[in-house]
Amino acid sequence: MEASSQTSIVFVGAGNLATHLACALAKSGFAITQVYSRTAQSAQVLADKVGASWTTHLGELLPDAAIYMVSLKDDVFINLLPEIVAGRQHALFLHTAGSIPINIWKDKVERYGVFYPLQTFSKQREVDFSAIPIFLEASDAAVMHTLQQMARLISSRMYEVNSDVRRRLHLAAVFACNFTNHMYTLASDLLKQNELPFEVLLPLIDETAAKVHQLLPEKAQTGPAVRYDEGVMNKHLELLKDDDAASEIYRLLSKSIHRRGQIKN
Amino acid sequence: MEASSQTSIVFVGAGNLATHLACALAKSGFAITQVYSRTAQSAQVLADKVGASWTTHLGELLPDAAIYMVSLKDDVFINLLPEIVAGRQHALFLHTAGSIPINIWKDKVERYGVFYPLQTFSKQREVDFSAIPIFLEASDAAVMHTLQQMARLISSRMYEVNSDVRRRLHLAAVFACNFTNHMYTLASDLLKQNELPFEVLLPLIDETAAKVHQLLPEKAQTGPAVRYDEGVMNKHLELLKDDDAASEIYRLLSKSIHRRGQIKN
Numbered sequence: 183m184e185a186s187s188q189t190s191i192v193f194v195g196a197g198n199l200a201t202h203l204a205c206a207l208a209k210s211g212f213a214i215t216q217v218y219s220r221t222a223q224s225a226q227v228l229a230d231k232v233g234a235s236w237t238t239h240l241g242e243l244l245p246d247a248a249i250y251m252v253s254l255k256d257d258v259f260i261n262l263l264p265e266i267v268a269g270r271q272h273a274l275f276l277h278t279a280g281s282i283p284i285n286i287w288k289d290k291v292e293r294y295g296v297f298y299p300l301q302t303f304s305k306q307r308e309v310d311f312s313a314i315p316i317f318l319e320a321s322d323a324a325v326m327h328t329l330q331q332m333a334r335l336i337s338s339r340m341y342e343v344n345s346d347v348r349r350r351l352h353l354a355a356v357f358a359c360n361f362t363n364h365m366y367t368l369a370s371d372l373l374k375q376n377e378l379p380f381e382v383l384l385p386l387i388d389e390t391a392a393k394v395h396q397l398l399p400e401k402a403q404t405g406p407a408v409r410y411d412e413g414v415m416n417k418h419l420e421l422l423k424d425d426d427a428a429s430e431i432y433r434l435l436s437k438s439i440h441r442r443g444q445i446k447n
Numbered sequence: 448m449e450a451s452s453q454t455s456i457v458f459v460g461a462g463n464l465a466t467h468l469a470c471a472l473a474k475s476g477f478a479i480t481q482v483y484s485r486t487a488q489s490a491q492v493l494a495d496k497v498g499a500s501w502t503t504h505l506g507e508l509l510p511d512a513a514i515y516m517v518s519l520k521d522d523v524f525i526n527l528l529p530e531i532v533a534g535r536q537h538a539l540f541l542h543t544a545g546s547i548p549i550n551i552w553k554d555k556v557e558r559y560g561v562f563y564p565l566q567t568f569s570k571q572r573e574v575d576f577s578a579i580p581i582f583l584e585a586s587d588a589a590v591m592h593t594l595q596q597m598a599r600l601i602s603s604r605m606y607e608v609n610s611d612v613r614r615r616l617h618l619a620a621v622f623a624c625n626f627t628n629h630m631y632t633l634a635s636d637l638l639k640q641n642e643l644p645f646e647v648l649l650p651l652i653d654e655t656a657a658k659v660h661q662l663l664p665e666k667a668q669t670g671p672a673v674r675y676d677e678g679v680m681n682k683h684l685e686l687l688k689d690d691d692a693a694s695e696i697y698r699l700l701s702k703s704i705h706r707r708g709q710i711k712n
Contacts, residue, residue: 198669256678281679300647302654302669307661309654315647339647347641353683358634358648359655360670361700362627367664367707369623376612382565382580382604383623384660389567389574390624391656395649396572399632404463404567405625413521414546418618427703434699435626438692442632 189332192216192244193234194266195253196224198303199278201231203253206311208232210335216244220258240265246273251297253278260286267291274325280352283345284319295320295329298348299337302359315339317348368428400442407436408443454597457481457509458499459531460518461489463568464543466496468518471576473497475600481509485523505530511538516562518543525551532556539590545617548610549584560585560594563613564602567624580604582613633693665707672701673708 191212193204196219208214214232219225222238229236237243240262243250250273252259252266259282267275267290275287275294287294296319301309316333318340320326326342333340343351366387370380393402406414415436422429456477458469461484473479479497484490487503494501502508505527508515515538517524517531524547532540532555540552540559552559561584566574581598583605585591591607598605608616631652635645658667671679680701687694 255674256676281682301651302658304658304662304667304669307654307658313650315650341643341647343641343643347643349682350637350641350686351643351647352679353686354634354637354648355651356670356672356683356697357630357637359651360668360672360704361696362630362652362655363659363664363668364672364700364704364707365622365627365630366659367668368703369619370664372615372619372622376615378606378608378612378616380659380663382606382616383619385578385580386566386620386624387627387656387659389572390627391652393567393569393572394628394631394645394652397569398645399628399635402569403625403628403632404569405621407621407625407629409520411521417546417614418621421615421618427706431626431699431703432621434696435629438633438696439625439629441692442629 189213189249190215190247191249191251192218192247193228193251193253194218194240194243194262195251196221196228197253197255198305199299200251200253201228201305202301202303202309202311203251203278203297203299204228204232206336207332212332212335215247218243243270245269249274249276251276251278256282263290274328276329280355281349283349284321285345287321293321293325295325296345296348297329297332298351300351300355302355311336312338315341317341317343317351319344319348368431371428403439403443405439407439410440454478454514455480455512456514456516457483457512458493458516458518459483459505459508459527460516461486461493462518462520463570464564465516465518466493466570467566467568467574467576468516468543468562468564469493469497469499471601472597477597477600480512483508508535510534514539514541516541516543521547528555539593541594545620546614548614549586550610552586558586558590560590561610561613562594562597563616565616565620567620576601577603580606582606582608582616584609584613633696636693668704668708670704672704675705 189212191214193200196217204214214234217225217229217234217236225236271291275291276297278297280298284296298317299314301314314337316337318329320329369383454477456479458465461482469479479499482490482494482499482501490501536556540556541562543562545563549561563582564579566579579602581602583594585594634648687697
């Protein structure tokens with residue numbers, strides 16, 4: 183199958199990732215023909231953005247789209263899968279989840295694959311899809327060819343990886359994004375206690391991210407833990423003495439930084 | 448004292464912060480007249496950048512500079528302090544450390560203060576000082592006036608804070624920068640195991656930092672922990688089963704994210 187502006191895509195799911203991906207594909211000329219979501223509002227908002235129809239009933243899914251792009255929470259996906267494929271076994275089925283293996287489709291449909299953009303998506307923010315790496319996996323070479331064509335139209339970076347590697351990528355993303363954001367939250371909590379605005383940390387946060395474009399993170403590490411400055415660390419723990427959770431995080435991460443610093447990079 | 452291009456400054460210390468601050472002050476017209484460092488190479492490199500003389504002996508510190516800017520590791524600073532001030536009690540003494548209280552100077556010199564730029568500095572990277580918040584503390588109103596004049600020449604953002612608040616800011620910076628960078632390192636380790644280049648994470652890292660310019664971090668939190676997706680978290684822990692340290696960090700941070708998500712923001 184040649185992916186082109188004539189290719190019709192039904193989106194099953196209208197969350198953050200689905201919204202950004204559907205918009206990027208629509209902008210590249212794909213015809214998003216329908217959006218399904220359990221909640222009418224989500225379905226309608228995305229459908230309006232991409233000029234599609236919408237439904238909240240899987241029984242009303244269009245029968246004849248070229249591609250069904252499934253972007254649902256993992257457990258919901260597994261529950262709804264039989265209904266999504268019913269009567270459409272000859273279409274191409276794709277999902278966008280880092281942690282769900284490609285084999286979930288096996289023996290249910292003939293042609294299937296994974297289209298996983300590695301990014302954090304919020305509805306409030308525009309993202310530049312062209313820089314987002316897209317990780318592809320396909321049931322056969324013809325499907326991979328189609329996925330590569332699709333990916334190339336919206337991004338300049340694509341990689342073919344298997345389900346095991348994709349699962350590890352997803353885990354790496356939890357550290358680099360979700361856990362990082364939580365470090366920002368804990369820092370924000372400390373500032374609030376002193377009535378300082380969070381924005382005083384933004385230049386530091388930006389530079390910490392910018393640095394690892396130039397240096398690998400193990401070379402970019404600074405602070406009391408990597409130089410094992412016990413004086414400063416003890417003063418910090420004293421400040422955290424009424425917050426057991428933050429103290430434990432401080433201790434564990436300092437220990438991990440110190441140990442990691444001693445490993446030859 | 449009016450701070451101006453005629454103001455002579457001796458730098459005691461030639462580390463990353465000292466280097467960037469001395470260059471920014473020199474660019475704004477201050478006369479950096481001498482650089483001290485324990486290691487000749489560090490002293491010489493910075494001295495060459497700012498057109499100063501240099502020394503590795505505190506006994507050779509110029510006697511008559513208007514300002515002595517001390518930027519040493521905390522324990523070194525405390526050890527060298529008597530020698531730094533000896534015979535120079537009428538100059539203005541400043542230090543740049545987040546975790547050292549202003550009172551370290553008390554009863555040793557008459558006029559003193561703190562000039563603390565909140566940023567992570569590496570010699571390999573240029574930084575734009577104008578966006579860096581500078582936190583000031585002074586022994587008296589006249590010294591504060593001088594510090595504000597100096598700060599205004601190199602940055603558009605300055606705050607007057609006491610030593611206690613500055614100590615907490617420094618702790619917040621450990622979370623927002625040092626611990627964040629360690630999250631990048633742990634993610635990088637996971638990619639290495641799969642022979643994927645670290646750069647695949649850069650768009651995600653950049654967006655995670657960019658997001659908190661628009662949303663407070665507690666509102667920007669995404670991922671399996673905040674939605675308490677036990678299926679995904681258990682799969683991740685299974686992947687980390689041979690790495691006790693990373694497993695413990697994963698568990699502790701997921702628990703903290705989940706608990707923080709339940710607190711009314």
